[in-house]
Amino acid sequence: xxxxxxxxxxxxxxxxxxxxxxxxxxxxxxxxxxxxxxxxxxxxxxxxxxxxxxxxxxxxxxxxxxxxxxxxxxxxxxxxxxxxxxxxxxxxxxxxxxxxxxxxxxxxxxxxxxxxxxxxxxxxxxxxxxxxxxxxxxxxxxxxxxxxxxxxxxxxxxxxxxxxxxxxxxxxxxxxxxxxxxxxxxxxxxxxxxxxxxxxxxxxxxxxxxxxxxxxx
Numbered sequence: 378x379x380x381x382x383x384x385x386x387x388x389x390x391x392x393x394x395x396x397x398x399x400x401x402x403x404x405x406x407x408x409x410x411x412x413x414x415x416x417x418x419x420x421x422x423x424x425x426x427x428x429x430x431x432x433x434x435x436x437x438x439x440x441x442x443x444x445x446x447x448x449x450x451x452x453x454x455x456x457x458x459x460x461x462x463x464x465x466x467x468x469x470x471x472x473x474x475x476x477x478x479x480x481x482x483x484x485x486x487x488x489x490x491x492x493x494x495x496x497x498x499x500x501x502x503x504x505x506x507x508x509x510x511x512x513x514x515x516x517x518x519x520x521x522x523x524x525x526x527x528x529x530x531x532x533x534x535x536x537x538x539x540x541x542x543x544x545x546x547x548x549x550x551x552x553x554x555x556x557x558x559x560x561x562x563x564x565x566x567x568x569x570x571x572x573x574x575x576x577x578x579x580x581x582x583x584x585x586x587x588x589x590x591x592x593x594x
Contacts, residue, residue, distance in 0.1 A: 415558025
């Protein structure tokens with residue numbers, strides 16, 4: 378029985394690993410879109426003002442004007458130049474909203490549901506005009522959430538959503554009020570683990586090819 382060359386074996390392992398990664402990534406759905414919140418006082422939930430999410434198989438679009446929906450931070454920002462701010466938090470939607478499925482069917486997203494945001498710490502950059510101090514910051518953010526869709530003519534199904542993007546926040550202080558606004562923006566990008574796997578596999582194959590002994594003439 379002929380032995381399989383090492384380089385070929387590495388290719389076989391690499392392809393198998395890619396298959397496993399594709400299977401594992403088939404469950405979560407990476408989304409693009411945005412979530413807006415603001416107009417509230419620091420330390421209290423802020424009214425959610427917009428929800429736009431697009432993923433494989435569905436799209437959600439709602440101004441959240443007629444729904445009870447809030448954005449709540451995990452920690453209360455401090456309005457001060459150079460202060461560390463963490464815009465991590467959750468979106469809580471207490472009313473059903475509509476979704477459009479890719480096969481042109483309408484569905485309801487079961488409520489209540491939440492989306493969780495995990496942001497990297499950032500430093501506030503502030504300006505002061507008269508008696509108003511306004512500070513802004515931006516940071517990388519990830520999102521996770523489990524949503525249940527119910528088509529009008531079908532059975533409910535759940536999807537695990539993930540997102541990666543940027544959070545931009547503004548906080549301000551006046552003599553009588555501290556508040557602000559926030560926007561989470563997400564874009565569909567390749568999975569970092571998949572990119573790393575491609576890089577690792579290519580390096581292994583190249584190394585095996587270089588080490589393969591040459592045939593004697």
